[in-house]
Amino acid sequence: MFHKEGYKIIVIALVIFTGLILLANKFLEKNWLFYLVALVLGVLLYLILQFFRNPDRTAPLDSNVITSPVDGKVVVIEEVYEAEYFKDKRLQVSVFMSPLNVHVTRYPSGGKIAYSKYHPGKYLVAWHPKSSTENERTTVVVSTEKFGDVLYRQIAGALAKRIINYAEEGQMVQQGEDSGFIRFGSRVDLYLPVGTKLDVELNQVVKGAQSVIASI
The missing domain is CATH 2.70.70.10 (Glucose Permease (Domain IIA))
Structure with a gap:
């Protein structure tokens, strides 16, 4: 579950990630460089998703x-x-x-x-x-x-x-x-x-x- 403040950024990040992976797949051989680029992009996307996560939390609802x-x-x-x-x-x-x-x-x-x-x-x-x-x-x-x-x-x-x-x-x-x-x-x-x-x-x-x- 992600916070609404992150929706736009997450969509943009996914579009950029997908585009760069497609470009890398087209112009790079499937060697260490391709997998390194994919790994770096994957880590960056993961960090963005982690930052905007919005876990369900149950508050005690206790006025004390x-x-x-x-x-x-x-x-x-x-x-x-x-x-x-x-x-x-x-x-x-x-x-x-x-x-x-x-x-x-x-x-x-x-x-x-x-x-x-x-x-x-x-x-x-x-x-x-x-x-x-x-x-x-x-x-x-x-x-x-x-x-x-x-x-x-x-x-x-x-x-x-x-x-x-x-x-x-x-x-x-x-x-x-x-x-x-x-x-x-x-x-x-x-x-x-x-x-x-x-x-x-x-x-x-x-x-x-x-x-x-x-x-x-």
Whole structure:
């Protein structure tokens, strides 16, 4: 199963792959060079298909937990001052996605979208400390039943040149539901109330809609 944001690119890649294989079959002898070209093209096509995969995920649908918005590795856990929406201290949990991770963004909790805003910006590497405030990004706040307002921020990286965000203010959403997509390596920051009990630690690998980030 592939994400809808990848349909066009996958079709183009298949057309190019097929055309190049036909050309190679016509002009190259069936020797090591032909098979090397076929292998390289096959690997590139496989990587494209892997990047746009969209596996079925079953979220717990539990208002007592916050699930990870994305697949990746926890790279930041710290108290920070969140200046855009809360304008006070929050507990930040950041998940870094490599180009090999699933890049679908999913709502960490069910509730009502209180805020959704796109910010143009730079393309610093995603693990740079200033990427949260200076890179291209989208900020989304979900008003939840148990945790209050929960903010997550999609952040573009050095390779991520397009952020897709489906969240619209006033919309009711469900935990684990598709909320967007980020092309190529990047990260997502999650901001929770200070004192929230976390169920993850640094360098832990998490899965979107399934791994519990925090619980009551």
